[in-house]
Amino acid sequence: MLKYQELDRTALLKEQEQCRNQYEKLKARGLKLDMSRGKPGKKQLDMVSDILTVLSTPEECIADGIDVRSYGTLSGLPSAKALFAEILGCRPEECMVGGNASLNLMYDTISKAYTHGLLHSEKPWARLDKVKFLCPAPGYDRHFRITESFGAELITVEMTPDGPDMDRVEELVKDPAVKGIWCVPKYSNPDGIVYSDETIRRLAGLKPAASDFVLMWDNAYCIHEFEGDFVPFPDILTLCREAGNPDMVFEYASTSKVTFPGGGISVMAASEANQKYMQKLTGVQIIGFDKVNQLRHVMYLKDKAGTLALMKRHAAFLAPKFHMVLDTLEKEIAPLGIAEWQKPKGGYFVSVNTMDGIAKRTLALCKEAGVVMTPAGATFPYGVDPRDRNIRVAPTMPPVEELEQAMAIFCVSMRLAALEKLLG
Amino acid sequence: MLKYQELDRTALLKEQEQCRNQYEKLKARGLKLDMSRGKPGKKQLDMVSDILTVLSTPEECIADGIDVRSYGTLSGLPSAKALFAEILGCRPEECMVGGNASLNLMYDTISKAYTHGLLHSEKPWARLDKVKFLCPAPGYDRHFRITESFGAELITVEMTPDGPDMDRVEELVKDPAVKGIWCVPKYSNPDGIVYSDETIRRLAGLKPAASDFVLMWDNAYCIHEFEGDFVPFPDILTLCREAGNPDMVFEYASTSKVTFPGGGISVMAASEANQKYMQKLTGVQIIGFDKVNQLRHVMYLKDKAGTLALMKRHAAFLAPKFHMVLDTLEKEIAPLGIAEWQKPKGGYFVSVNTMDGIAKRTLALCKEAGVVMTPAGATFPYGVDPRDRNIRVAPTMPPVEELEQAMAIFCVSMRLAALEKLLG
Numbered sequence: 001m002l003k004y005q006e007l008d009r010t011a012l013l014k015e016q017e018q019c020r021n022q023y024e025k026l027k028a029r030g031l032k033l034d035m036s037r038g039k040p041g042k043k044q045l046d047m048v049s050d051i052l053t054v055l056s057t058p059e060e061c062i063a064d065g066i067d068v069r070s071y072g073t074l075s076g077l078p079s080a081k082a083l084f085a086e087i088l089g090c091r092p093e094e095c096m097v098g099g100n101a102s103l104n105l106m107y108d109t110i111s112k113a114y115t116h117g118l119l120h121s122e123k124p125w126a127r128l129d130k131v132k133f134l135c136p137a138p139g140y141d142r143h144f145r146i147t148e149s150f151g152a153e154l155i156t157v158e159m160t161p162d163g164p165d166m167d168r169v170e171e172l173v174k175d176p177a178v179k180g181i182w183c184v185p186k187y188s189n190p191d192g193i194v195y196s197d198e199t200i201r202r203l204a205g206l207k208p209a210a211s212d213f214v215l216m217w218d219n220a221y222c223i224h225e226f227e228g229d230f231v232p233f234p235d236i237l238t239l240c241r242e243a244g245n246p247d248m249v250f251e252y253a254s255t256s257k258v259t260f261p262g263g264g265i266s267v268m269a270a271s272e273a274n275q276k277y278m279q280k281l282t283g284v285q286i287i288g289f290d291k292v293n294q295l296r297h298v299m300y301l302k303d304k305a306g307t308l309a310l311m312k313r314h315a316a317f318l319a320p321k322f323h324m325v326l327d328t329l330e331k332e333i334a335p336l337g338i339a340e341w342q343k344p345k346g347g348y349f350v351s352v353n354t355m356d357g358i359a360k361r362t363l364a365l366c367k368e369a370g371v372v373m374t375p376a377g378a379t380f381p382y383g384v385d386p387r388d389r390n391i392r393v394a395p396t397m398p399p400v401e402e403l404e405q406a407m408a409i410f411c412v413s414m415r416l417a418a419l420e421k422l423l424g
Numbered sequence: 425m426l427k428y429q430e431l432d433r434t435a436l437l438k439e440q441e442q443c444r445n446q447y448e449k450l451k452a453r454g455l456k457l458d459m460s461r462g463k464p465g466k467k468q469l470d471m472v473s474d475i476l477t478v479l480s481t482p483e484e485c486i487a488d489g490i491d492v493r494s495y496g497t498l499s500g501l502p503s504a505k506a507l508f509a510e511i512l513g514c515r516p517e518e519c520m521v522g523g524n525a526s527l528n529l530m531y532d533t534i535s536k537a538y539t540h541g542l543l544h545s546e547k548p549w550a551r552l553d554k555v556k557f558l559c560p561a562p563g564y565d566r567h568f569r570i571t572e573s574f575g576a577e578l579i580t581v582e583m584t585p586d587g588p589d590m591d592r593v594e595e596l597v598k599d600p601a602v603k604g605i606w607c608v609p610k611y612s613n614p615d616g617i618v619y620s621d622e623t624i625r626r627l628a629g630l631k632p633a634a635s636d637f638v639l640m641w642d643n644a645y646c647i648h649e650f651e652g653d654f655v656p657f658p659d660i661l662t663l664c665r666e667a668g669n670p671d672m673v674f675e676y677a678s679t680s681k682v683t684f685p686g687g688g689i690s691v692m693a694a695s696e697a698n699q700k701y702m703q704k705l706t707g708v709q710i711i712g713f714d715k716v717n718q719l720r721h722v723m724y725l726k727d728k729a730g731t732l733a734l735m736k737r738h739a740a741f742l743a744p745k746f747h748m749v750l751d752t753l754e755k756e757i758a759p760l761g762i763a764e765w766q767k768p769k770g771g772y773f774v775s776v777n778t779m780d781g782i783a784k785r786t787l788a789l790c791k792e793a794g795v796v797m798t799p800a801g802a803t804f805p806y807g808v809d810p811r812d813r814n815i816r817v818a819p820t821m822p823p824v825e826e827l828e829q830a831m832a833i834f835c836v837s838m839r840l841a842a843l844e845k846l847l848g
Contacts, residue, residue, distance in 0.1 A: 037495065045493045046482040052716075053480045058470040069469045069684040071461065099523045100714040107709040115538055115550065115574060126539065126550040142708075149708045150539060260493040263716030284566075284573045285531040290524040290714065292476075292687030 003337035004418055016419040023369065023412045026405070031370035033406040038189070038348030039397040040257055044317050048259050048310070051300040055292065063298070068291035074283055075275070076267075080294040084267040086304040087223060088253060089235035095269050096279060099289045102254035102266035106216060107146050109250050109268070112281050113179070113214070114150050119247050119277040121212040125150070125179065134172060134181035136164035138351055138379035138390045140189040143182040143218065152179070154381035159188070163195035166202045173208035180214035186233050187221035190351040190379055190392035192344020194231065204239035206248070215240070215249040222253055223311050225346040226318035230308050237269060246271045255297055257314070257348065258307060265290075265297050321395045324403050325350050332411040338418040350393040351379070357388045358417040365413035371406045427761035428842055440843040447793065447836045450829070455794035457830040462613070462772030463821040464681055468741050472683050472734070475724040479716065487722070492715035498707055499699070500691075504718040508691040510728040511647060512677060513659035519693050520703060523713045526678035526690035530640060531570050533674050533692070536705050537603070537638070538574050543671050543701040545636040549574070549603065558596060558605035560588035562775055562803035562814045564613040567606040567642065576603070578805035583612070587619035590626045597632035604638035610657050611645035614775040614803055614816035616768020618655065628663035630672070639664070639673040646677055647735050649770040650742035654732050661693060670695045679721055681738070681772065682731060689714075689721050745819045748827050749774050756835040762842040774817040775803070781812045782841040789837035795830045 007015065055061070061069050064078040075081065076097025085092040098105045109118075117124040125131050133147040136157045144154055155172060158165045164183070172178050183203065185195040195203075203215060217236050225231060240249045247270070255264035270278065301307045326343055329352070333339050339354040354362060359376035366373055374392040377385040393410070395403055431439065479485070485493050488502040499505065500521025509516040522529045533542075541548040549555050557571040560581045568578055579596060582589045588607070596602050607627065609619040619627075627639060641660050649655060664673045671694070679688035694702065725731045750767060753776070757763050765776040778786060783800035790797055798816040801809040817834070819827055 039495055042491065045485070045491065049482045049485065049493070052485075053477055056477045058473040061469070061473065061476075067466065067469065067686075069473070069686050071463055071680075071685040073686075101710045101712075104710045111535055111539060115535060124550075126548075142711075145708050149705070256495075260716055261495040262491075262493050262497075262712055263714045281573070284569050286525045286528045287566075288525075288686055290687045290717065292684055293714065293717065 003335070004422055005337055009423070012419055012423055016416070016423065019412055019415045019419060023365070023416055026409050026412065027369040029370070029405070031405055031409070033371045033398055033402050035394050035398065035403075035406050036372045036374050037397065038257075038394045039261060040314070041317060041397050041399065044314055045260065047313060047317070051259050051296055054299045055296045060299075061292070061295070063295050066291070068295045071287045073288050073291055074279055074286070076289060077291050077294040077298065079298045080265065083298055083301060083303060083307075084253065084269070087307060088219065088251060088267070088269055089233075090237045090251070090269050093272050094237055094275060095267050096275060096282070097289065097294055098266040098268060100256070100262065100264050100266065100293070102218070102220070102252040102256070102268075103142055105266055105268040106143070106218065106252055108282070108285075109214070109216070109278070110146050110150060112278065113212070116281055118212045118214060119274055128177070130177045132175065132178045134169060134178060135381045136182065137381060138190050138392070139182060140184060140218070141378040141383070143216070144381050147182075148382065156381050157181070159191055159193065161193060163188070163193060163199035166199055170202065170206065173206055173210075173213060176209035178208065179210050179212065180216055182216045182218070184218050184220055185236070186219060186231070187224055187344055187347025189220065189347065190349040190390075191342045192347040192349060192351065193342065197234070200234060200236065200239065204236060204245060204249070205243040206245065213248060217249050217251040219251055219253045221347040223308060224257060224348070225311065226315040226322055227345040230311070231346070237271065241271070247274050250274065255301070258310065259297060259300065263293065265294050318396055320400050321403055322350065324400055325393055325395045325407060328407040328411060333414060336415065336418070339414060348394060348396050350395065352391045352393060354389045354391065354414060355418060355421070358414070358421050359385060359388045359391050361417040361420065362391060362414045365416055366410055369409045369413065371409045373410070427759070428846055429761055433847070436843055436847055440840070440847065443836055443839045443843060447789070447840055450833050450836065451793040453794070453829070455829055455833070457795045457822055457826050459818050459822065459830055460796045460798050461821070462681075462818045463685060464738070465741060465821050465823065468738055469684065471737060471741075475683050475720055478723045479720045485716070485719070487719050490715070492719045495711045497712050497715055498703055498710070500713060501715050501718040501722065503722045504689065507722055507725060507727060508677065508693070511731060512643065512675060512691070512693055513657070514661045514675070514693050517696050518661055518699065519691050520699060520706070521713065521718055522690040522692060524680070524686065524688050524690065524717070526642070526644070526676040526680070527566055529690055529692040530567070530642065530676055532706070532709075533638070533640070533702070534570050534574060536702065537636070540705055542636040542638060543698055552601070554601045556599065556602045558588075558593060558602060559805045560606065561805060562614050562816070563606060564608060564642070565802040565807070567640070568805050571606075572806065580805050581605070583615055583617065585617060587612070587617060587623035590623055594626065594630065597630055597634075597637060600633035602632065603634050603636065604640055606640045606642070608642050608644055609660070610643060610655075611648055611768055611771025613644065613771065614773040614814075615766045616771040616773060616775065617766065621658070624658060624660065624663065628660060628669060628673070629667040630669065637672060641673050641675040643675055643677045645771040647732060648681060648772070649735065650739040650746055651769040654735070655770070661695065665695070671698050674698070679725070682734065683721060683724065687717065689718050742820055744824050745827055746774065748824055749817055749819045749831060752831040752835060757838060760839065760842070763838060772818060772820050774819065776815045776817060778813045778815065778838060779842060779845070782838070782845050783809060783812045783815050785841040785844065786815065786838045789840055790834055793833045793837065795833045797834070
């Protein structure tokens with residue numbers, strides 16, 4: 001097969017006719033497939049459902065000397081803090097264990113920055129004329145939307161294979177209106193990129209003009225390898241402390257893709273000074289998060305080793321799905337020269353960059369044929385991809401056989417969109 | 425026994441000596457008793473611990489056509505919304521079911537009023553020069569602290585046996601800076617007062633100057649009778665709608681004192697227009713609350729009848745404790761004329777008003793003798809009781825035998841404080 005760009009008009013038209021026939025046939029099947037969100041598949045959820053009954057008696061509810069059924073213990077069950085601390089490589093005192101959504105903890109951090117200010121804020125952000133926030137893109141739409149919702153100006157920073165473009169980040173933070181940056185340091189959403197040691201070192205060592213600049217460190221996929229062994233990662237809290245920025249970072253993680261997305265637990269890790277400051281504010285909001293569920297997780301996961309062993313079992317479900325996606329792209333799209341993509345070893349996505357200007361059209365064609373994907377542009381601030389080329393493929397939810405059909409539709413849709421573009 | 429006010433100095437001194445001896449004897453026991461917070465006792469928690477295992481298989485996790493283990497369903501599991509709607513007397517579409525803390529839902533409402541504004545706000549409250557909030561007192565310290573934390577000016581409104589002083593409320597809401605009022609309409613914290621129909625009707629029919637005035641309706645004890653049968657209450661959403669104020673009220677409730685304080689579920693009920701507006705904002709914050717726990721509650725409580733039956737079983741633990749407190753006060757304190765108190769039939773507190781100026785001293789003496797109570801003043805805005813007389817007794821947590829000792833210490837402490845005061 002020749003690259004599309006090398007074909008003459010006649011060959012393109014012939015290819016278009018073939019693709020159209022293929023597309024119509026697939027469309028006629030009337031499928032309804034969802035590759036829009038990074039959700040674990042049903043078999044993964046079934047696999048971990050023993051957690052439902054791991055805590056079963058009143059006697060077991062007394063843990064760390066605390067009756068988990070009662071009020072209190074704002075920062076979380078000590079053993080749950082220890083579990084997350086071991087996984088993240090920080091100290092238990094640096095952890096506050098929350099409810100089922102780390103997103104909510106991130107939102108609360110930004111919200112409190114606006115209403116009360118962070119530890120080193122001169123005033124609450126709501127009282128500032130201008131707040132800017134750095135958004136490495138492609139990135140996670142829900143991150144961007146949090147800061148957008150509070151009225152911050154979102155500044156796109158390009159992603160490189162090593163993480164955010166650090167030359168640009170270091171330049172941008174000289175502006176005192178720049179208050180923070182969103183980061184997914186391991187298996188980034190959607191690229192699946194692992195930030196390099198050098199990038200992480202430069203992020204920890206930033207010298208921002210704003211005294212309350214915040215590294216929003218969403219370590220959502222820190223133990224989420226689907227291929228190969230667990231890849232250790234440095235503790236960002238330690239790195240920031242060593243770089244003289246002990247209070248600059250807030251790290252987040254959760255068990256959403258370890259146990260249940262709808263019923264897991266989450267953590268916010270930060271310096272003890274930050275914890276003291278934030279927990280004083282959080283204590284106005286809640287008496288304590290769901291400790292019953294925290295204890296369930298401690299009993300079920302036990303420790304880092306237990307958690308990593310479970311992640312290997314998740315990987316057994318995930319790897320065939322990612323291979324299906326990557327193999328299909330390699331076979332169907334690579335020879336045509338109309339797209340490039342990362343080949344991640346962990347995380348929940350495959351990020352595809354098509355030739356410029358066809359991502360939206362590709363997904364419109366997919367939708368018409370019954371395949372829902374994350375909307376084009378969603379991975380950029382304000383939902384606008386300036387080159388209209390990034391597509392986030394989320395292959396984890398459908399069974400492999402459905403995925404095969406969805407990928408067939410995705411590939412032929414992309415080919416059609418490319419041909420339309422090339423034929424003008 | 426004579427009233428203290430009727431005793432001459434010699435008699436008072438004699439009484440003081442007797443009390444001191446009694447106090448020292450009790451103190452010498454070195455007790456450590458906690459009557460500070462409205463927590464269910466251990467036996468209550470044990471009684472409901474079957475909820476831990478009510479949901480046990482993957483198959484059961486598919487409810488209302490939804491896999492509760494997965495992401496999504498922001499407004500809550502339909503059957504959980506139906507359960508709360510039946511209890512509150514509103515419609516399921518008017519409910520958003522949250523995590524384990526209704527306090528967090530209240531905080532989020534106020535927080536969003538500040539950062540984004542409510543449905544009928546001209547601008548976010550953070551951009552206003554002045555926000556005032558009405559605080560019927562004695563009231564719930566955590567309510568007051570939420571609005572205080574955002575910088576609102578707290579205005580004390582006196583509680584009457586029928587609820588907040590409505591003449592004053594109607595006068596105060598003419599000020600456009602007055603943005604809302606905190607209410608606990610049934611078995612108010614701490615007085616245990618049930619707002620009269622007339623008070624509720626007047627609250628629902630308020631004509632505030634502020635277009636975004638909010639009735640913060642914390643129905644925390646709506647099914648929490650410990651004596652007698654369930655007392656029906658009117659649906660505040662309906663009353664507000666009928667009075668032409670459909671979007672003025674946000675109602676809150678939870679299962680914190682039905683199942684587990686540390687692992688229950690909560691609800692925010694409001695007009696559909698409010699739900700639409702607030703859920704759009706909440707969707708930025710969280711993908712969905714813990715639906716696994718919502719399903720557990722639906723399976724365990726079933727419906728209103730099932731829930732009320734359970735509350736009867738709670739009452740069997742609570743009634744003896746309240747009787748102990750009320751009987752002891754009646755016997756030890758009533759004849760002395762140094763305090764008055766409500767005689768609630770539900771809720772979690774007994775609110776005692778001592779003679780002016782001795783509440784703090786009474787609790788200091790209690791503490792010295794090993795009994796911790798809610799700090800004096802806590803039931804008033806800014807923690808300052810202008811008459812230093814209100815004491816919130818929380819008798820639910822300790823077993824009856826401990827409670828008996830704690831009440832002995834409480835009564836003698838109050839007598840000593842009164843005698844000190846009278847002797848000058």
